[in-house]
Amino acid sequence: MLSERRLEVLRAIVQDYVGTEEPVGSKALTERHKLGVSPATVRNDMAALEDEGYIAQPHTSAGRIPTDKGYRLFVDKLAGVKPLSVPERRAIQNFLDGAVDLDDVVGRTVRLLAQLTRQVAVVQYPSLTRSTVRHVELLALAPARLMLVLITDTGRVEQRLVDCQTPFGETSLADLRARLNSRVVGRRFTDVPQLVQDLPESFEQDDRATVSTVLSVLLETLVEETEERLMIGGTANLTRFGHDFPLTIRPVLEALEEHVVLLKLLGEAKDSGMTVRIGHENAHEGLTSTSVVTVGYGSGDEAVAKLGVVGPTRMDYPGTMGAVRAVARYVGQILAES
Amino acid sequence: MLSERRLEVLRAIVQDYVGTEEPVGSKALTERHKLGVSPATVRNDMAALEDEGYIAQPHTSAGRIPTDKGYRLFVDKLAGVKPLSVPERRAIQNFLDGAVDLDDVVGRTVRLLAQLTRQVAVVQYPSLTRSTVRHVELLALAPARLMLVLITDTGRVEQRLVDCQTPFGETSLADLRARLNSRVVGRRFTDVPQLVQDLPESFEQDDRATVSTVLSVLLETLVEETEERLMIGGTANLTRFGHDFPLTIRPVLEALEEHVVLLKLLGEAKDSGMTVRIGHENAHEGLTSTSVVTVGYGSGDEAVAKLGVVGPTRMDYPGTMGAVRAVARYVGQILAES
DNA sequence: TCTGGCACTCGGACCGTGTGAGTGCCAGGA
DNA sequence: TCCTGGCACTCACACGGTCCGAGTGCCAGA
Secondary structure, eight states, X not given: OOOHHHHHHHHHHHHHHHHHOSOXXXXXXXXXXXXXXXXXXHHHHHHHHHHHTSEEOSSTTSOBEEOHHHHHHIIIIIOXXXXXXXXXXXXXXXXXXXXXXXXXXXXXXXXXXXXXHTSEEEXXXXXXXXXXXXXXXXXXXXXXXXXXXXXXXXXXXXXXXXXOSSOOOHHHHHHHHHHHHHHHBTOBGGGHHHHHTTTGGGSOHHHHHHHHHHHHHHHHHHHHHHSOOEEEEOGGGGGGSOSSHHHHHHHHHHHHHOHHHHHHHHHHSOXXXXXXXXXXXXXXXXXXXXXXXXEEEOSSSSOOEEEEEEEESSSOHHHHHHHHHHHHHHHHHHHHHO | OOOHHHHHHHHHHHHHHHHHOSOBOHHHHHHHSOOSXXXXXXXXXXXXXXXXXXXXXXXXXXXXEEOHHHHHHIIIXXXXXXXXXXXXXXXXXXXXXXXXXXXXXXXXXXXXXHHHHTSEEEEEOOOSSSOBEEEEEEEEEETTEEEEEEEETTSOEXXXXXXXXXXXXXXXXXXXXXXXXXHHBTOBGGGHHHHHTTTGGGSOHHHXXXXXXXXXXXXXXXXXXXXXXXEEEOGGGGGGSOSSHHHXXXXXXXXHHOHHHHHHHHHHSOSSSEEEEEGGGSSSGGGTTEEEEEEEEOSSSSOOEEEEEEEESSSOHHHHHHHHHHHHHHHHHHHHHO
């Protein structure tokens, strides 16, 4: 186990390195931090920390930089979450309050997060897996052409055209609409398939084919809606990454464009509470030199989606975590209100 | 006026520089291109081209590189549009044919363009300014609550909830639906306001308020729909930009995130035919070291939106233009089919 | 267990030189 | 008039050597 002072040394190294972006040596440490010991002592501690794998030397006769393991320890044991200042909080609220619809909320959140953390922001659209159906509407555009409209409790509306083989009477339509709604309204997407399974049987022979078609389109829509979407922003902040750009930045940009990858990343994070994945802890190889801070957000108690930031492993963890948490809270509020 | 040979020299310089990314000298030129004259002659021509501002020297005793003006001349007079190979065309078609909805079409197009040109692709969603109304549907969710559904000829469907002060009878509703459709179907969005202006008057006193409300929601939707959206992709290709990354790439990434800027950029381009804006011809200062190649695309004869790529001024213009044009054509076809 | 001292390492800045690609100019020839 | 070969000149850049200093590891003494 590491002594109290050694942990303190590690904390100082992380803080300095995050600030200066340069390997930090024993002398500089004792000057900038009140450790109460001499550089020589610090050197011994550093040697111990290096043995344990918490810090490393880029080359002999250079200072030390934290390893992924070092950051991990820092985040777990040494760093708190830095709360945002009052003006910052107010700014967040003002900025988010102006949003007019879901797209706007997500868009503003991304920009806000990117600006606050000066890193790349990722915001997942509220997932509909846990959403419920508010209303299903059916209307005839032509004798053999229907339109299906699905309204969810998160305010999303989706519509699909349905081509039927045979004309479908107005009464049958009204009938189907009524029965469908009585079964699925208020239910979760995932429960719908079961609930409507036997619906075709209760219709006349002639209409069964059409009813089945309508249902299959509905189920398809539900599945599609469950597909998770996200928005990213602040990619320009990647330029603050390091000096050896092309190599570092390229795989990150590529990973960011693959929304599938990001969604998987978010999916791996805890549903509640904040998750910090550091460097090689990220499975995707384009992101092994980045850290990802994520947190769930939602309109109620339950998280409906996640948001977070992607930045260099050398990031200001307390500040980033504070910003991410604060933004998630306010977005949750906004969603709850609307 | 520049002689035939001098133009040829300029063409050779552009081609070589685009290929090698290094200033090109007189000797190398005569070796790689069959100009039929000696390096000394080429030097004279180069001096003349430099006087005219078509090429420049990064420093004394270095080769020449084309200026924005040089690229402009190259694009206008010297370069053709390089048609894509048959396999490339087939690949485009195959790739786009798999699209399931509008979002998917746009998403695939962006990825395709980015891959083909190895640059940043920008695709605007089909604009609805020139779109026409295919159908308007009204349905009663509750006695005093209607849903308005708008279907456009580009396949987009939008819906809005309408809260009325007074209940609205089923017959009135059917009446309004019929009259509304007879007036606006097939008409352009921009013409709709005029066409429905006097509609409330033709209804009974009791219903007029509701009709007005419905109409105002419809008009609102039309305006909102006209708002232009776009999708970008291939930002990872920015890493191939040059050697002096951070400075070059940052403003470009920033500009790309500002969709407003990009939309303005697209808006400034010609509606028909291809537009190439080179370096400082781009108003936005973040893009003064990039060239933007855009072209309109649409489901019929008329362009409904634009797409294009953003890349370094040092780009393969004929190839890029060929890819952009080909993709635009195929997207147009896809849209026309659906 | 901490501290001051000391020898050692090594990356990076600095500098002078040499090289070669590239230029401009000029006089002679088609 | 235009093209060509030749020639002197210029510079960016690569190379190699030197120097400096930050930083280390180790050790003896408090």
